[in-house]
Amino acid sequence: LAKTTQPPSMEAYEGQEVNVSCSHTNIATSEYIYWYRQVPHQGPQFIIQGYKDYVVNEVASLFISADRKLSTLSLPWVSLRDAAVYYCIVTDRGQGGRALIFGTGTTVSVSP
Amino acid sequence: EAAVTQSPRNKVTVTGGNVTLSCRQTNSHNYMYWYRQDTGHGLRLIHYSYGAGNLQIGDVPDGYKATRTTQEDFFLLLELASPSQTSLYFCASSDEGASYEQYFGPGTRLTVL
Numbered sequence: 339l340a341k342t343t344q345p346p347s348m349e350a351y352e353g354q355e356v357n358v359s360c361s362h363t364n365i366a367t368s369e370y371i372y373w374y375r376q377v378p379h380q381g382p383q384f385i386i387q388g389y390k391d392y393v394v395n396e397v398a399s400l401f402i403s404a405d406r407k408l409s410t411l412s413l414p415w416v417s418l419r420d421a422a423v424y425y426c427i428v429t430d431r432g433q434g435g436r437a438l439i440f441g442t443g444t445t446v447s448v449s450p
Numbered sequence: 451e452a453a454v455t456q457s458p459r460n461k462v463t464v465t466g467g468n469v470t471l472s473c474r475q476t477n478s479h480n481y482m483y484w485y486r487q488d489t490g491h492g493l494r495l496i497h498y499s500y501g502a503g504n505l506q507i508g509d510v511p512d513g514y515k516a517t518r519t520t521q522e523d524f525f526l527l528l529e530l531a532s533p534s535q536t537s538l539y540f541c542a543s544s545d546e547g548a549s550y551e552q553y554f555g556p557g558t559r560l561t562v563l
Contacts, residue, residue: 380554380556381554382540382554384551384553438493438552440493442491443492
């Protein structure tokens, strides 16, 4: 499983766009990129997943570089509720359920 | 909406004590997982299962047993609890569908004195 590297922390103000980067230089062709977030006193929650190019849903967007070694999670118009730890995970989706390897993530702080 | 519940939400025991953490999912998912979360380590996988009666060893299995009695229920057993097992425990479930999204429970905080 490919290892990921994220910045340990980021700060933003409400209403700003936040971009969280994730490096996965050894990503395999069979691996996908997942993002989860965890707010205090709750379990992680799935945000978005992708394989290449650009993915968008109602919560966030995900940009994946052409060589797939770097991905960026974009959170538009953050609010105080977006303050959380964001985890980038790379794993092989092709063989059914597979345990996720969580690193220490990126702690995003949001100020009013 | 997927549903994973855990009980108890908080548990205090003493060294050498016997503890069982319970997890139930009502998503009809085949896969269930037990993680522990400690400051500075993120989440680490203890055990997981892909169906009733099945058990797979995770990354930090020492001191833990697990049992999957039904598709819905997955238990984590600490037969001789130690202070090093003081942690926040999360259960999760997932199916074999295309999204492979894991749904997490609210967590159980265990303190071993």
